[in-house]
Amino acid sequence: MAPSLANVQRRTNADDVFDFLHDRIVSLKLLPGTRISEVEIARQFGVSRQPVREAFIRLANIDLLLVRPQRATEIRRFSSEKIKRSRFIRMAVECEILRRACRNATSLHHRRLNRDLESQSRAIRNRDVKRFHALDYDFHRHLCDAGDSAYMFSTIAENKALVDRLCVLSLAEPAAMDELYDDHRRIVDELENRDEASLIAAITEHLSRLDSVIAGIRKSHADFFED
Amino acid sequence: MAPSLANVQRRTNADDVFDFLHDRIVSLKLLPGTRISEVEIARQFGVSRQPVREAFIRLANIDLLLVRPQRATEIRRFSSEKIKRSRFIRMAVECEILRRACRNATSLHHRRLNRDLESQSRAIRNRDVKRFHALDYDFHRHLCDAGDSAYMFSTIAENKALVDRLCVLSLAEPAAMDELYDDHRRIVDELENRDEASLIAAITEHLSRLDSVIAGIRKSHADFFED
DNA sequence: TTGTGTATACTTGTATACTAGTATTGCACA
DNA sequence: TGTGCAATACTAGTATACAAGTATACACAA
Numbered sequence: 001m002a003p004s005l006a007n008v009q010r011r012t013n014a015d016d017v018f019d020f021l022h023d024r025i026v027s028l029k030l031l032p033g034t035r036i037s038e039v040e041i042a043r044q045f046g047v048s049r050q051p052v053r054e055a056f057i058r059l060a061n062i063d064l065l066l067v068r069p070q071r072a073t074e075i076r077r078f079s080s081e082k083i084k085r086s087r088f089i090r091m092a093v094e095c096e097i098l099r100r101a102c103r104n105a106t107s108l109h110h111r112r113l114n115r116d117l118e119s120q121s122r123a124i125r126n127r128d129v130k131r132f133h134a135l136d137y138d139f140h141r142h143l144c145d146a147g148d149s150a151y152m153f154s155t156i157a158e159n160k161a162l163v164d165r166l167c168v169l170s171l172a173e174p175a176a177m178d179e180l181y182d183d184h185r186r187i188v189d190e191l192e193n194r195d196e197a198s199l200i201a202a203i204t205e206h207l208s209r210l211d212s213v214i215a216g217i218r219k220s221h222a223d224f225f226e227d
Numbered sequence: 228m229a230p231s232l233a234n235v236q237r238r239t240n241a242d243d244v245f246d247f248l249h250d251r252i253v254s255l256k257l258l259p260g261t262r263i264s265e266v267e268i269a270r271q272f273g274v275s276r277q278p279v280r281e282a283f284i285r286l287a288n289i290d291l292l293l294v295r296p297q298r299a300t301e302i303r304r305f306s307s308e309k310i311k312r313s314r315f316i317r318m319a320v321e322c323e324i325l326r327r328a329c330r331n332a333t334s335l336h337h338r339r340l341n342r343d344l345e346s347q348s349r350a351i352r353n354r355d356v357k358r359f360h361a362l363d364y365d366f367h368r369h370l371c372d373a374g375d376s377a378y379m380f381s382t383i384a385e386n387k388a389l390v391d392r393l394c395v396l397s398l399a400e401p402a403a404m405d406e407l408y409d410d411h412r413r414i415v416d417e418l419e420n421r422d423e424a425s426l427i428a429a430i431t432e433h434l435s436r437l438d439s440v441i442a443g444i445r446k447s448h449a450d451f452f453e454d
Numbered sequence: 455t456t457g458t459g460t461a462t463a464c465t466t467g468t469a470t471a472c473t474a475g476t477a478t479t480g481c482a483c484a
Numbered sequence: 485t486g487t488g489c490a491a492t493a494c495t496a497g498t499a500t501a502c503a504a505g506t507a508t509a510c511a512c513a514a
Contacts, residue, residue, distance in 0.1 A: 037465060277469070
């Protein structure tokens with residue numbers, strides 16, 4: 001269905017620059033510490049400094065750029081404290097969602113989650129990392145649905161994306177797809193059993209897998225971190 | 228101790244405009260739906276449109292302004308979904324903090340929390356709402372400390388502030404100071420008893436008090452809300 | 455060869471002007 | 485008196501130029 005014209009937001013040059021830089025920063029094509037300038041990007045896009053300046057401001061507001069007067073702007077380094085906080089939020093929110101799912105999930109939710117596992121299994125057999133990654137997001141979205149908290153998926157996704165960006169550094173899935181699948185399988189099983197204590201233990205263990213990965217990245221890429 | 232000059236961030240005109248507008252929006256001196264323009268604010272501050280434009284962009288990024296091309300900028304209305312999400316995060320995070328506090332809190336933490344309660348009691352006797360409000364923040368910060376999660380206080384404060392802004396509309400403490408004090412008393416008691424189930428029930432009830440207040444505000448000030 | 459000082463090139467912050475889209479107001483006609 | 489259209493005034497987006505602070509490079513002296 002075509003959106004109402006009144007609701008269509010017009011794209012601006014600033015939007016284009018923002019999306020371009022955001023993608024490059026998040027995919028680590030622009031590494032933390034790299035310096036860029038308004039003039040350089042303006043030239044690259046064939047626009048004036050103003051829309052570039054707006055994009056820089058927006059990226060600075062989400063902690064992706066460090067803009068200081070009269071100095072070259074820098075791609076921000078990772079903040080250990082911000083990662084820690086993000087991990088805490090992810091854990092706390094997802095645990096609460098699963099507590100609710102434990103009480104409220106219906107057979108429809110269970111069926112859908114089981115279908116998710118089948119899709120994941122196929123992606124593993126096909127060694128399709130990208131597909132598995134997308135299915136991972138779907139799975140957690142469906143867990144939000146099962147916990148009657150669909151509106152919380154944006155929080156989960158946002159915090160997950162922050163760590164996903166970090167994991168690009170190790171150029172490997174933070175845990176083998178098999179491990180993740182096993183965790184997901186266990187979560188679905190405990191949910192079906194309506195065993196809250198085991199469910200919480202399962203999701204906690206699942207999310208904790210990344211702790212050692214992040215610690216390892218912090219050691220091997222110390223210069224990408226603020227201190 | 229004077230901060231290192233290298234670390235002092237220079238204040239810009241944009242910073243001044245941002246702080247001014249932020250304060251007025253958050254304290255509801257500028258009501259949701261009100262229209263402002265870059266030119267108008269620039270004139271008021273005796274600056275050009277550019278620093279005002281930067282402040283507008285920053286405020287838009289934290290959902291306080293709605294900026295659309297060629298239309299007057301609006302103070303954003305409250306988003307029910309955003310409030311819901313914020314409440315969820317607040318609940319999930321604070322419950323997790325208290326679970327940790329239940330395990331880790333020391334007698335030093337307990338002493339400090341009891342001192343907090345004494346200060347709150349004094350503020351109540353003095354009918355000092357403002358003081359009590361500040362002590363409320365202190366109390367929750369000390370709970371974070373007790374849960375070995377000091378770094379999470381910023382998340383608590385941020386989500387709390389969002390709802391505090393809403394409560395300005397009812398021009399009354401969302402729950403009488405007495406009620407809040409009783410809740411805080413109960414939380415400290417259950418923490419000292421290391422009774423996790425009762426502690427979680429206490430904090431959940433404490434945080435849920437605002438649900439009916441928010442629902443009431445939504446009815447009496449429907450035009451301040453997005454639909 | 456090293457250290458210091460100065461000049462230049464770099465950067466962002468801000469001012470001003472122009473463009474294009476949207477809203478409001480006023481006038482004319484039925 | 486009501487409606488429709490056109491004109492005007494309003495708005496944000498963008499371009500360009502200037503100012504001021506910072507970094508780098510080069511030259512000179514010890």
